[in-house]
Amino acid sequence: MTQDELKALVGQAALAYVVPGSIVGVGTGSTVNCFIDALATMKDQIAGAVSSSIKSTERLKAHGIPVLDSNEVTAIPVYIDGADEIDHHGYMVKGGGAALTREKIVADLAERFICIADESKLVDVMGAFPLPVEVIPMAASQVIRRFASQYGGQASIRAGVTTDNGNVIVDVRGLQISDPLAMENEVNQWPGVVTVGIFGHHKARVCLLGTSQGVRTLNF
């Protein structure tokens, strides 16, 4: 199966986790696009969606799925999103599509994070995928230097990208994220950091992994 077919497979499988009558939290990315397209087939059975990016909002609306302002919503049963890496504890690196801050906000509203990904995303130790960090532009150089001195990471600003919140993304290479919670706590304290792309405190409770043998379900 191709990677696109694996994404379509898990996008479809995630429908089983949608609670009828509820508001669904919707992530961002190519895997989530498959989920949004599948969700359209049951749009009359849900109360709407809370979206984590302008791109996902546009796709949801194109399907006629109502998108609610996150400020109008106090809780949702599930948040469904992809990941750039996921480890065997359900911790994730996210932000390859620059949507990490809004993703964490919507994930925080949810009782359960359901991660959908193809099998290439499952890793023993995260860090091979450059860690995305959303940073207020005036702090970018400081954050880059701090990654080098504190973690030995090589960081750079992602060229040509401005987030939905008007900030830059700093991508950090050369990390071994052996203690995701500690690194998330630490980096989130640095002035100018809006969100680090480690989802440790908002980890996946379920991961639907697309494999050539079918969907493998991991519970954390």
Ligand SMILES: O=C[C@H](O)[C@H](O)[C@H](O)COP(=O)(O)O
């Ligand atoms: O900012 C983007 C998100 O964190 C995505 O969920 C992540 O990059 C995975 O995207 P994709 O499904 O396209 O691999």
